[in-house]
Ligand SMILES: Nc1ncnc2c1ncn2[C@@H]1O[C@H](COP(=O)(O)OP(=O)(O)O)[C@@H](O)[C@H]1O
């Protein structure tokens with residue numbers, strides 16, 4: 001019912017591998033934002049999110065992703081999301097964000 | 106969040122094998138009682154309950170079991186409960202019903 | 211009589227059988243997950259399938275997030291949620307006594323001009339069958355949203 | 365002012381930070397599972413472990429079952445649940461406007477003379493750290509129960 005974030009940098013591919021476990025909502029979105037911002041301060045590279053354990057996200061969490069994507073786009077970097085659950089896929093379709101993020105798997 | 110009951114009679118051992126799936130509370134206890142009563146009308150033999158999928162039971166459900174046990178005791182039959190989850194075991198201990206039913210495994 | 215009571219009153223006057231559940235909860239982010247689980251339990255009890263239960267969880271969370279972030283009036287206050295359970299329909303009211311806004315002025319999300327906000331109401335309207343927002347500047351907001359059990363309504 | 369409000373008032377007058385959650389729900393069996401999930405969500409949010417969350421689920425269900433089966437006054441009525449969230453303690457009030465009873469007359473369960481009922485209040489007292497029942501014949505019952513986060517209190 002809360003959020004845990006696992007991060008590590010893939011030197012071979014030159015991108016961040018992030019695993020999100022749990023729920024991103026108005027309570028946990030701040031934690032997500034801080035983590036992402038500190039990642040980009042360390043290395044401004046594309047972020048690949050494994051969402052297989054992401055149970056829930058709503059507009060607060062999507063807003064954080066949009067904000068981070070904007071920063072990445074300045075350097076032509078991306079957010080890639082893999083293993084998305086159907087309920088979250090639906091939300092990305094509805095909002096059109098499936099065309100903004102790179103969705104895989 | 107509701108209750109499903111699987112029943113079959115073990116002719117070799119001469120007892121009812123019952124599997125309880127879900128929750129027994131004030132909403133579902135009536136269904137449990139009716140099932141047990143119809144079992145005993147068919148064959149008044151001991152009842153062995155597999156509680157591995159029983160997620161929840163409270164005093165309403167325990168009351169049903171006590172009522173059925175009373176009928177069985179008239180014929181020296183028993184209620185045997187196996188594979189009990191810790192939270193339900195705790196309830197049986199607290200109420201002393203672990204001494205009244207036969208608890209196995 | 212506030213907006214929520216007024217709308218609820220209309221309902222009560224009709225003759226179909228309805229159950230009312232009322233929840234008053236602190237306007238703080240940590241309680242939104244509690245609200246999501248409560249709506250999931252109600253919708254599950256009514257027989258909604260998993261996909262629709264998820265829709266309710268997201269929609270109510272969006273409404274509550276707005277009540278908490280925009281609707282806030284006093285720092286430590288509660289806001290109200292009401293669930294109306296009918297045979298074929300679950301209706302939810304989320305009501306705050308916050309600052310209110312002009313719902314007509316809301317813009318739809320623009321993918322060519324990404325903003326970090328502005329998705330909440332749009333998501334609610336996409337996921338629910340009926341949505342109605344009544345907001346008065348300085349007095350607060352009530353958002354009413356319903357979804358039907360069957361697939362006939364879209 | 366009814367009993368519940370009176371006791372709640374005492375609480376409000378103290379200075380420690382508390383959150384109040386209020387739930388009004390139909391006095392019918394099908395809603396008890398909704399209440400169990402709500403208390404589980406609140407207790408989980410507070411950091412209670414799985415065993416204590418189960419204790420809350422059982423205790424609140426016992427209290428609500430009593431409100432529904434004995435407390436009932438009108439056929440279609442709601443009853444009230446209030447949760448007081450403190451740093452180290454969750455307190456729950458379950459209040460009905462039903463027929464009430466004399467709590468002092470309650471007998472403990474007797475294993476040599478099994479009855480099908482009479483376990484509910486006994487179970488609540490076993491699982492919770494503090495239990496207080498205030499009942500007035502003809503006016504209704506409020507049961508107050510609390511449990512602490514830490515293990516220091518027993
Ligand atoms: N309960 C509310 N009280 C006051 N203003 C609100 C409320 N709900 C929504 N709004 C207004 O409507 C706007 C759009 O809301 P929404 O679509 O949820 O996006 P976001 O909350 O991300 O801005 C908000 O920015 C706010 O100005």
Ligand SMILES: Nc1ncnc2c1ncn2[C@@H]1O[C@H](COP(=O)(O)OP(=O)(O)O)[C@@H](O)[C@H]1O
Nearest residue numbers: 430431434435464465481482483484485486505
């Ligand atoms: N909310 C209530 N309103 C009226 N009577 C109650 C209430 N709660 C408990 N009682 C009385 O106390 C008795 C004992 O309750 P309990 O221990 O839960 O066992 P049971 O409900 O199985 O009888 C009940 O039989 C009833 O007479």
